[in-house]
Amino acid sequence: MKNNMLLWDETIFRDPIVLELDYLPEQFMHRDSQLQSLIYSLKPAVKGMRPINCLVYGPPGTGKTSAVLKVFEEIEAHTSDVVLVKINCQMDSTRFAVVSRIYRKLFNIDPPSSGVAFRKLFEKIVLKLIEKDKVMVVCLDDINYLFHGGHADEIMYSILRAHEQYPGVKMGVIAIVSDTGKLYRFDPKVSSVFLPEEIEFPPYSYDEVGDIISSRIQLAFYPEVVPEEVREKIVNYVDVTGDLRVGIDLLKRSGLNAEKRASKNISEDDVSRAYESSRLLHLRRNISSLTDYEKKILRLVAENDEIKAGKLYELFNENNELGYTRFYGLVNKLKDSHYLDVSFSGEGMRGRTRIIRLNYPADDVIKCIGG
Numbered sequence: 001m002k003n004n005m006l007l008w009d010e011t012i013f014r015d016p017i018v019l020e021l022d023y024l025p026e027q028f029m030h031r032d033s034q035l036q037s038l039i040y041s042l043k044p045a046v047k048g049m050r051p052i053n054c055l056v057y058g059p060p061g062t063g064k065t066s067a068v069l070k071v072f073e074e075i076e077a078h079t080s081d082v083v084l085v086k087i088n089c090q091m092d093s094t095r096f097a098v099v100s101r102i103y104r105k106l107f108n109i110d111p112p113s114s115g116v117a118f119r120k121l122f123e124k125i126v127l128k129l130i131e132k133d134k135v136m137v138v139c140l141d142d143i144n145y146l147f148h149g150g151h152a153d154e155i156m157y158s159i160l161r162a163h164e165q166y167p168g169v170k171m172g173v174i175a176i177v178s179d180t181g182k183l184y185r186f187d188p189k190v191s192s193v194f195l196p197e198e199i200e201f202p203p204y205s206y207d208e209v210g211d212i213i214s215s216r217i218q219l220a221f222y223p224e225v226v227p228e229e230v231r232e233k234i235v236n237y238v239d240v241t242g243d244l245r246v247g248i249d250l251l252k253r254s255g256l257n258a259e260k261r262a263s264k265n266i267s268e269d270d271v272s273r274a275y276e277s278s279r280l281l282h283l284r285r286n287i288s289s290l291t292d293y294e295k296k297i298l299r300l301v302a303e304n305d306e307i308k309a310g311k312l313y314e315l316f317n318e319n320n321e322l323g324y325t326r327f328y329g330l331v332n333k334l335k336d337s338h339y340l341d342v343s344f345s346g347e348g349m350r351g352r353t354r355i356i357r358l359n360y361p362a363d364d365v366i367k368c369i370g371g
């Protein structure tokens with residue numbers, strides 16, 4: 001056997017856990033000013049005061065979630081008087097799911113599963129905080145998934161105005177928006193009380209990506225597994241997408257590709273083959289959280305390039321029985337989550353027809369829906 005071949009029980013991974021997406025890096029580079037802003041905003045909470053609310057925004061894979069978790073970790077090591085809750089709004093995408101998650105964190109048990117209104121659960125939470133004299137910080141991660149249907153406004157409103165109804169309660173919010181701009185406008189009754197510290201996570205520069213990827217390589221692989229040209233290729237890919245998650249996923253998949261060939265080093269070819277899957281990482285992750293109805297709508301738009309709303313409804317209802325209002329509610333949700341673009345055509349005597357288009361390449365969407 002050639003000596004650059006792996007034996008059966010050998011591996012090129014020194015510590016594969018550091019390539020998992022939920023791994024919280026010990027070394028968190030190039031985000032000092034953002035971490036400082038978060039600490040500054042949450043410091044009052046540690047002193048028993050209401051924290052300063054934050055709006056954290058930036059494109060996917062720029063370290064927003066990790067930064068908040070790092071700061072939470074530090075506070076938790078320091079005090080138990082601050083209750084920190086991180087909510088993944090993609091998973092918990094209704095006001096009831098969010099409040100249940102908060103309840104679980106505070107009471108360590110599931111909330112009563114049925115027949116309890118959002119308001120009632122929220123009140124129990126607030127009263128408990130007052131009784132125990134604790135401060136609560138709720139991080140609504142990927143809050144964009146709560147925008148449709150008014151869930152985000154309702155939750156923000158409840159938390160931010162809680163002290164008006166329940167004097168003495170101390171709650172704050174960190175809203176994380178995964179987006180390049182701050183496109184969403186909260187309802188006026190929210191924005192009149194939500195005057196957040198705005199913390200921007202811009203895309204990492206080429207050199208910053210290089211640093212972060214290099215340090216992850218050192219942790220993840222044995223020495224010399226990743227040659228310089230391979231490292232560079234990965235950094236270049238990350239630079240195109242701007243998403244560090246793609247880079248970390250690429251490291252994992254190319255490592256597995258190398259092992260599959262029983263090779264002791266990763267080749268450029270291993271990376272190229274891995275890229276096809278990594279590139280669509282985000283889209284796939286997002287689409288997998290959609291309902292079957294929503295996926296069906298996306299698929300139909302993908303298959304039709306651009307399509308009139310009426311025609312889409314017709315195709316959709318060939319094998320579904322859904323009223324137009326519900327159907328159009330789903331289209332709106334997909335628009336709010338930036339999958340679809342809806343515009344009006346002024347053409348024709350009948351005037352305004354809604355034209356629906358995909359915001360992503362059709363092939364990519366079909367690939368990610370799968371099946």
Ligand SMILES: Nc1ncnc2c1ncn2[C@@H]1O[C@H](COP(=O)(O)OP(=O)(O)OP(=O)(O)O)[C@@H](O)[C@H]1O
Nearest residue numbers: 025028029059060061062063064065066178244245
């Ligand atoms: N400064 C950094 N140093 C080390 N690792 C980082 C850094 N920034 C991001 N990462 C890594 O990149 C990946 C993506 O980061 P994270 O999940 O925090 O991004 P995000 O901005 O929340 O993305 P999204 O908007 O898609 O939720 C994580 O695996 C994280 O460990």
Ligand SMILES: [Mg+2]
Nearest residue numbers: 064065066141
């Ligand atoms: Mg995130």
